[in-house]
Amino acid sequence: MDPRREYMALRRRYGPQHWWPVDGPKGYEAAALEICVGAILTQNTSWQNVKKALDNLRSAKAFSYKMLLTMPRKRLAQLIRPSGYYNQKALKLQAFLTFVAAEYGGSFRKMFKQPAMALREQLLAVHGIGKETADSMLLYAGNKPIFVVDAYTKRFLAEKGITFGDYDEYRVFFEKRLRRNVKLYQEFHALIVAWGKEGSRKQNVAR
């Protein structure tokens, strides 16, 4: 199985995905914040629901690193309610922002200047950030060449007869076989999600 060919096939079938399209000219810090918040809110949740939560934060003029960090957890939970697991996620968001504040003075640029794997370890130590969430942040907000693995990715490989024991084996499988390119990783992951969504809608095996 050659991931490069699979990528081309998906790209042909689904077209460009333009993920994390940060609307408006907001600058890096705001964009990175939004991506990281989105990465946490989308855990086991549809992006459609996450969008409602993000809109709530914007409407409440609460979508800044400092506001999210300092507002009462109960209030944050209510704002992100549509994304589900809102109590858990309010806790996770504030744990993450506390980390960014404590280690990097609230600067995402500074945080993502760290070497990717070192930062990955730090992120994984934060409550609520597991491998997929950490890798999504690194790839989409930090522009680090880390291949993101999710449930669809595993299903995608499983259909081709490839399975592994743990997350990192899936990640390395792709990283070893693709050229080390951030845009490629970003697009590939998004395409696999597009494939997965279509598959679950149509209950079939897209290929």
Add this chain to the structure above:
DNA sequence: TACCAGGTCCTCG
């Protein structure tokens, strides 16, 4: 009406 959605943490054996 059930089941699923771009997971993660905690508890038990």
Add this chain to the structure above:
DNA sequence: CGAGGACATGGT
């Protein structure tokens, strides 16, 4: 460790 449960809303 590994399985099993909790967390929760909105769409189909």
